Amino acid sequence: MPSNINVKRLNSKDAGFRETLLSSLSLPTADDEAIDAAVVKILAAVKAQGDEAVLGFTKQFDRLNIASVCDLEIPRKDLELAYSSLSSEQKNALDIAAQRVRAYHEHQKIEAGCHSWEYEEKDGTRLGQKVTPLDRVGIYVPGGKAAYPSSVLMNAIPAKVAGVAEVIMVVPTPDGARNPLVLAAAYLAGVDRVFTIGGAQAVGALAYGTKTIPSVDKIVGPGNAYVAAAKRRVFGIVGIDMIAGPSEILVLCDGSSNPDWVAMDLFSQAEHDEQAQSILLCPDASYIEQVQASINKLLPEMPRAKVIETSLTNRALLIQVKDMSEACEIADAIAAEHLEICAADPRKWADQIRHAGAIFMGNYTSESLGDYCAGPNHVLPTARTARFSSPLGVYDFIKRSSMIEVSEAGAQTLGAVASTLAHGEGLQAHARAAEMRLKR
Known part of the structure; x- marks a missing residue:
């Protein structure tokens, strides 16, 4: 039986449209102070008490009854065993994804200036740049509500391509549940050490170091609001990639695409969590109605229908625009994490876009392909930070020294x-x- 969701509609002709749009992009901040206060206490405890604090918080939040932080480390042989235990279908999918992510970042290393260079002036003065990889990096991989082997590949592989000597992975395992795909991905990506800890306490351990967990030079990878707050707090002691917010998708459509495909693409981000945001920009009012009908038709089929429904009801937007050129202008103001261009000539419109984490061009380029196996990184700037930030890449795992002789x-x-x-x-x-x- 079809659902009956009415996604919020906007029209670019309406008075106050820009103000309404920007307010719809922002998230409520009522809980921010409480989260930050809790994170401050957790980080202070980890800094002062080290392993003891990590152990206590892991018992409290993940309900793990362990005697030592050493028991939270997964031996390398267990990662290999997890990979070996996968079905041939899972193993093949993970292999292909890892190969494609590695190949893309190998190209990026060459093309994005991630190498040393120098030149000589007429008087013999030599100037240049020396590029060196970071010594040790920590990657945070979400656990809890869902497990993300793709996040392991996207965070660890570019670090290894950059030449990082040691990659330390932390992943929460509530109630001791370990996801074999996550561990297998760590094995394939070349992760050096894995600890089953999460939350702000994991960020603190990576930043300050404990007797068991070594401190790192940079922490990357997405997490919940507590992880984001902790990363913000430890920045300066260590580097961080970005402060990740809820996932976002923005679809620019000229009305020529299958509305079921577009509806499912909107679902693909809405299913992440209730605060994820899905937006459609289209000049065709009748097509917007078709997408709305597809949403109601397809939603009951989805296993995560409740999460999708909450996300769409509270945060989704179906926006009618004057034309595709105006859609591009509005897209730049939104600066979305994922931008799909479902149109007859997608590159024409992509040339007009300045601000987006990743641009997916054409009807066959679903955002989900980018999440898993296309090759480019899926760790992307959110919350309009694509105006000044870039996807995670090899360049995040190197540093440059100026050379002057x-x-x-x-x-x-x-x-x-x-x-x-x-x-x-x-x-x-x-x-x-x-x-x-x-x-x-």
């Missing part, structure tokens, strides 16, 4: 310039350091 001849020219500027700033020692190398 000034020749004797070069010091004569540059020394005079530096001396003048340093005196102008009132920094005489700077000036003198340059002047002492000048030939008189």
Whole structure:
């Protein structure tokens, strides 16, 4: 029996449309202070008490009755065993996904400037950049409501492609339930150590280090609101990739696509959690009605129908626009995590987009392919941060050092310039350091 959801409608012609749209993109923040206060206490305890605090919080939140944090580490042989125990279908799917993710990031390493370079000037001065991978990285993989082997691949593989020496993975296992696909993905991706801990306490352990869990240089990977708050708090002690919010999908459609496909693509993000957001932009009012009908027709078939229904009811938008050009302008204002362009000429419209985490072009490019096996990373900026942030990539696991070797001849020219500027700033020692190398 069809459902009867009426997804919120907007029209770009309506007065106050932009204000209504932007307010619809924001999330309520009533719980933020309470979450942050709890996270502060957890991080302080982990910093002060180390393993003891991690053990206590893991017993409290994940209901694990263990004697030592050492018992929370999964040996490498168990990861291999998890991989071996998969069905041939699961193993093949995981292999293909890992190969494609690795191949994409190998290309990215070459094309995105993730390598050292230098050049020489006429006077013999040499300038350049030295690129080195991070020493140790922590990856957070969600557990609890769902398990995500794809997140293991997307976080660990680019780190290994970058040359990170040691990847430490943390994943919560409430009530001791370990997902074999997650462990198998860790084996395939080359994760070095795995600890079954989660939440803010896991972030704290990775940031500060304990007797058992080593501190890392950077923490990447999505988590719940407590994980996000903890990552924000430890930034500066360690690097972080981004503060991830609820998942988002924005579909730009010219009305030529199968409405069932578009409805299911909207479901694909709504099923993540109740705060996920799904938006359709389309100039064709009758097509929007078709998508609404498809939503009501298909929803009862979905195992996670209640989650999808809550997400669509509270946060989804069906927006009628003047034309596809205006749709692109509005899409840039939304700056969505996932942007699908379901249109006859998707690249035409993609050329007009400036802000999106990932752009999926054409009717056959469902967002779900990007989540699992297309190759590009699925860790993407959310909550409009695509205006200034990028997907996770090899470049997140390297750092750059400037290389400067000034020749004797070069010091004569540059020394005079530096001396003048340093005196102008009132920094005489700077000036003198340059002047002492000048030939008189």
